[in-house]
Amino acid sequence: MPRPSKEQVAENIRNAVVRATAAKGISGVSMADVAKEAKVSAGTLYLHFDNKTDMLQQTYLHIKRAFYASLTASMTAATSAEKIRQLWVGMFAFVSADPRGFLFIDNTGAFEILTAEQAAEAQIMQEDIRQILADAISDGTLADLPLDVVTTLLTAPALLMARSSVMQDRTFSRAELELTFDRVWLSISASPTNPH
Amino acid sequence: MPRPSKEQVAENIRNAVVRATAAKGISGVSMADVAKEAKVSAGTLYLHFDNKTDMLQQTYLHIKRAFYASLTASMTAATSAEKIRQLWVGMFAFVSADPRGFLFIDNTGAFEILTAEQAAEAQIMQEDIRQILADAISDGTLADLPLDVVTTLLTAPALLMARSSVMQDRTFSRAELELTFDRVWLSISASPTNPH
DNA sequence: ATTTGAGTAATGAATATTCATTATTGATTC
DNA sequence: GAATCAATAATGAATATTCATTACTCAAAT
Secondary structure (H helix, E strand, C coil): CCCCCHHHHHHHHHHHHHHHHHHHCCCCCCHHHHHHHHCCCHHHHHHHCCCHHHHHHHHHHHHHHHHHHHHCCCCCCCCHHHHHHHHHHHHHHHHHHCHHHHHHHHHHCCCCCCCHHHHHHHHHHHHHHHHHHHHHHHCCCECCCCHHHHHHHHHHHHHHHHHHHHHHCCCCCHHHHHHHHHHHHHHHECCCCCCC | CCCCCHHHHHHHHHHHHHHHHHHHCCCCCCHHHHHHHHCCCHHHHHHHCCCHHHHHHHHHHHHHHHHHHHHCCCCCCCCHHHHHHHHHHHHHHHHHHCHHHHHHHHHHCCCCCCCHHHHHHHHHHHHHHHHHHHHHHHCCCECCCCHHHHHHHHHHHHHHHHHHHHHHCCCCCHHHHHHHHHHHHHHHECCCCCCC
16 A cells, blocks of 8 residues: 555645644644644654644645635636626635635634735735625625625625534535525625526 | 842853763753753753753853953963963963863864854954964974964863863862973973973 | 732743654565 | 565654743832
């Protein structure tokens, strides 16, 4: 049986970081916690990451990039309404595939663990999404709300669903996602009609 | 009973560094070794030094400065011969007072533990002494020997005596020092007569 | 004289990290 | 196929460092 590849080991560790951090918190998690969760020795963590901070940073960035990729996976839409719908679909695809990862980046975002360079990268990803929402407000698709409010309304259900996924090990049907999106759409659209 | 002053604690630690390093070597000594020798906790070491390297550096520099001060304590001599004699007296005063410290700086000198800035300071101290010896060669007091040879001839007895002091817990009489200096003087002077 | 409380220092358990040793894999040789 | 060996990765004991807690001192208040 061949050894797991270096990337497989790294992924195992990243998943362990996410799980251990969920249990202990970003401030409370130790290298020993992660090593135990990953079923490797603590010394092995240092073969993959420079130090504890690097491990947390790289894990965050890896998941953030995957999240962003999911959000923008097929951004082929022409109208703002359809773009926002695709964002929503992409977001929930990610939440379904990696609810723990989603919670990790959400919880970790409030802590300043990133270097300036890394923070700039995360900011650029964020700006793309905000631009789509800002355009939708400008062109009259969305109601004239502050961007942060719109973001909250779109994201909050994802957060709740991710938590349900993890705590109760449940998944959401396509119908549930559609219904939820419809209700959210009512809350953010300039003219509250069904987007499809 | 008042607490020992911060300087007293620092000195205790420095002495412990010297003793522990004599036993384990500069590469082999650990913080736990030093803490045990000093009869303090390992955490206490970090109240006085930034880290292990800093502790070694500061200890080295402290002893080196004391050594230099001893060498140049009363540099009032007019002639080169008398200057060299005063160096010798100062060196042995130091060896008598702190044989372990002398061995520590001698042993540690070969390891590159100093920062560039600290090394420059040590170099300046060294240069002063070398200048006195170079002057003595120039003015015909000393034989025309390479400086390093002169330094070795002057220093080697001190090294041996420091070792005897520590290993056999013995001290050297003034007569022994005088006799030794007379023999060394014969080996380095331009005209081998007694300097006094 | 006694008590109180603030400030400082020391501790040692916990945590981060290192590194000599061990384990494993795959390529090569027989 | 078995044996050997070099390269690589993982281990876990040892070591460096941190930090919450405890201990201690001394000045001020009573």
